[in-house]
Amino acid sequence: MGRARQTFERRQLGLTLRRLRERAEHTQQAAADAIGRVRSRIVELEEGKGTLNQTDLKALLNFYEVQPDTLKTVLALGVKARRRQRNRPYIDQLPDSYLRFADLEASASEIRVFESGLVPGLLQSPEYMQAVIREGDGIWWDQLEGEPDDRISFRQDRQTRTWDTSTSRVFHFVIAEEALRSNVGGDPAVMRAQLRHILTLLTERDNLTIQVLPQNTPSNPVRGGGFSLFLFGDRALPVGVAHVVFGPEQYFDDPVDTAALDRAFTRLRDELALDGTKSAIAIRSILEGLPDPRWSNAPGPR
Known part of the structure; x- marks a missing residue:
């Protein structure tokens, strides 16, 4: 060696x-x-x-x-x-890239995530997780017997590993309002469970901040995209990951690139997104406005 x-x-x-x-x-x-x-x-x-x-x-x-x-x-x-x-960036084209992503995630001391289209994996409820897997089954991967269960098991293990309370870690998420209003799985109960799950996490974890980026927010520098930024204190340089629907993970560890991602996240966090308190209120409002088949077939007020 x-x-x-x-x-x-x-x-x-x-x-x-x-x-x-x-x-x-x-x-x-x-x-x-x-x-x-x-x-x-x-x-x-x-x-x-x-x-x-x-x-x-x-x-x-x-x-x-x-x-x-x-x-x-x-x-x-x-x-x-x-x-x-x-040369930058690095594209992980080897098999099992999702495992290496989880390794990196679990080793970070601070995790910053912006997501525009869906709830980030670490915040997903079991019902939402299953719905997302079903929507991609037979499209992004072969429809093999037992595979959906394996994928769900991996995501749950990833959450357990990263939320490990024995490690001091800070989590900060900015989520576009569109992601919180999406009809994932085609069943309103899925999104109700997901929104309740987010609110529960906020009450249980002091190291977690979630902010909502309202619809039609102007000057969004990451419109239509999403990324994670992993910080490691003095152990290593930051690493950014571009979120993609299909294809290999794309990583950025050059300081020029991670500084740009940090500027984008800072803009979202400090200038564009609702603060933590208002975001929790917004999430509750979205939850209350979702259609409930027990009393109405129409969506409630915004």
């Missing part, structure tokens, strides 16, 4: 190897012993500050008893990690 400058690719590799080691229930010392290295080398590797040659990386993965497909993917990630840092 060679000592290396921290890059996004090396951070991806390190977070992946940490997840695989923890899943295999091995300590860093045991991992180091398996490939004849000292523990500090495994620490550097998992922090994105080191690399492994293919022989040692394969030996480590075999020690973790990973499946052949995972072995192939991580070895390819290892090749990327040993190369000179790429």
Whole structure:
């Protein structure tokens, strides 16, 4: 293993190897012993500050008893990690990119998200989550038996992992009003449950801020788009992720790019979106205005 400058690719590799080691229930010392290295080398590797040659990386993965497909993917990630840092941005085209996104998300000390079209994944209720999966089933992925359940299970595990109260973490979401009024799943009960879920999260979590961006807001610099910005304190540079409906994840870790994303989020948070108190009132108003089949077939007042 060679000592290396921290890059996004090396951070991806390190977070992946940490997840695989923890899943295999091995300590860093045991991992180091398996490939004849000292523990500090495994620490550097998992922090994105080191690399492994293919022989040692394969030996480590075999020690973790990973499946052949995972072995192939991580070895390819290892090749990327040993190369000179790429030009921006980085597009993750390897299999299981959603796992690496979740690794990055769970390691952040602060998460900032803007979403224009749907409720962000970390805030989704079980009913909403299932409806979103059903809407994409057979379109963005093959309609395979059991797959929807696997996707829902992954999203729920991702929420549990990221909301882990043992880690100090700050969450800040700006959500466009359109996303809160969408007819996801074609059943008003889905959105009622989702809005109640958001209000419950706000009462339960002091480290969570949610702001609503009203419809027809002028001067929106992220109109029609969405992104996440992950901050890591003094451990690493920020990383931005562009949200896409279809295709590979696109990451930005160049300071020029993340500074632009930070400016956009600051504009939304400080100038355009409702503050936290008014946003909670707006969410309750939207909830009360949704059609309820028990008493009316028409939508209530705005």
